[in-house]
Every structure is written in C-alpha cells, then in structure tokens.
Amino acid sequence: MAPHDVSRSYIPHEPFRFIGGHVAADLVNTVTWERAGLDRDRLSDYGRVVQWAEEAGVIDRAAAARLRAAALVRPAKAEKVYRASRHLRDVVQRLLRLAGTRILDTSEGERALADFNELLARALKRMRLDAPATSGHAPPDASTQEEANALAWNWEGADSRLDAPLWPVIWATAQLLASPDVAQLRVCEGVDCGWIYLDHSRNGLRRWCEMQTCGTREKSRRRAERQKAG
Numbered sequence: 001m002a003p004h005d006v007s008r009s010y011i012p013h014e015p016f017r018f019i020g021g022h023v024a025a026d027l028v029n030t031v032t033w034e035r036a037g038l039d040r041d042r043l044s045d046y047g048r049v050v051q052w053a054e055e056a057g058v059i060d061r062a063a064a065a066r067l068r069a070a071a072l073v074r075p076a077k078a079e080k081v082y083r084a085s086r087h088l089r090d091v092v093q094r095l096l097r098l099a100g101t102r103i104l105d106t107s108e109g110e111r112a113l114a115d116f117n118e119l120l121a122r123a124l125k126r127m128r129l130d131a132p133a134t135s136g137h138a139p140p141d142a143s144t145q146e147e148a149n150a151l152a153w154n155w156e157g158a159d160s161r162l163d164a165p166l167w168p169v170i171w172a173t174a175q176l177l178a179s180p181d182v183a184q185l186r187v188c189e190g191v192d193c194g195w196i197y198l199d200h201s202r203n204g205l206r207r208w209c210e211m212q213t214c215g216t217r218e219k220s221r222r223r224a225e226r227q228k229a230g
C-alpha cells in the first residue's frame with residue numbers, strides 16, 4: 001500500500017457522502033482507497049475538514065464559521081491540522097478494516113491500535129465535565145429536574161483550537177470499537193474502493209458502499225465476463 005500522506009487526485013468540489021452509518025466510517029469514505037494509493041480525495045485542505053465536520057454533525061454552523069475565521073489568521077496551523085486529519089483518517093481506516101475482519105491481534109492490528117490510542121489519549125485530555133446550565137434556568141429540553149441537574153460533556157478549547165473537530169470523531173470511533181456494532185463493520189467489496197460501512201441490513205449481506213457506484217460497476221463487470229465466456 002502506498003503512503004497516505006498525499007493523494008493522487010483531489011475532488012474538492014465533490015459533495016461528501018455519508019453512507020457509512022457512523023462518523024468514523026464516513027471519515028474513511030472521504031477518499032478512495034486504491035491499491036496504488038489514495039485517489040479522488042474530498043479532503044483537500046483544512047476548509048474541507050471543517051466543512052465535512054459540519055455536515056457530519058460533529059460541529060455546529062457557528063463553530064464551523066469560527067474555525068474558518070481562525071484558520072485564515074493561522075494558515076500554518078491549519079495546514080498542520082489538515083495533515084493531522086489525514087493521519088487520523090489513515091489510522092481509523094486501518095483500525096475499522098481490521099476490526100471488521102476480527103484480526104486485530106496481528107502485528108498490523110497492534111500497530112493500528114497503538115497509533116489510535118496515542119490520538120485518543122491526546123483527545124481525552126481535552127474532555128471535561130461542565131456544571132449544569134450556569135444561568136440557573138433548566139435547559140429547554142430538560143423534562144425533569146434530574147435532567148436539568150445533569151452535568152454536560154464538553155471539549156476544552158472547542159471554540160478556539162483548530163483541531164477541535166477531530167476530538168469528537170476520535171471519541172466516537174473509540175466508542176464504536178468498544179461496542180457490539182463492531183461485528184457489523186464491512187469493507188466494500190468493490191475493487192479499489194476501500195469504503196467502510198456498518199451493515200444494518202436485515203440479512204447482514206450488504207456488499208457495497210453504494211449500489212449506484214460499486215454495486216453497478218461490479219454487476220456490469222460480471223455481465224461482461226459472462227458475455228465473454230458465452
């Protein structure tokens with residue numbers, strides 16, 4: 001497999017796809033994982049990372065606007081976080097692929113897990129609990145006093161740090177890997193695709209990331225083979 005710090009081509013105007021059933025899979029699916037290397041990369045710069053995070057529901061619109069403005073002031077830092085996002089995507093892809101095939105106890109799996117745990121430790125340093133709504137009023141969605149008294153998970157520096165969108169993705173990935181949903185992880189069977197999804201189909205036999213891309217391609221490939229043979 002070729003190194004994953006650069007891609008062979010970028011498609012910065014192509015819409016993001018959210019077909020993975022989980023934010024970790026959707027991050028993996030921002031690029032095509034060909035044997036010759038990464039291709040058709042939708043994550044072309046920091047701005048696209050922010051856009052992806054917003055569309056994935058990781059950050060809200062206001063946070064995205066703040067991050068875009070902050071990136072203009074600190075372009076070198078934004079570039080660094082862009083590279084960190086690619087690294088995260090690479091680690092998550094290796095981990096989900098291996099977790100889905102239950103071979104995490106190989107040396108490749110151990111390496112992927114060690115790389116991920118390093119990212120997790122750094123992200124968790126930012127996690128904190130905040131007191132319930134400081135205004136003294138219950139939040140509007142709190143139906144009971146108990147809910148109103150509940151503390152809130154937050155990320156320290158979420159408003160200012162350019163790498164803030166990565167932390168919830170890392171945390172969500174950790175939660176996925178520690179859940180029974182791991183058994184539903186699949187890698188698309190399409191040749192040179194590498195997209196990952198949670199198979200929620202009733203019979204558990206979903207084979208493609210998307211029917212209209214890999215599924216169709218595979219069907220026409222088989223048809224051509226049959227015609228050649230016939």
Ligand SMILES: [Zn+2]
Pocket residue numbers: 188189190193194195208209210214
């Ligand atoms: Zn596919």
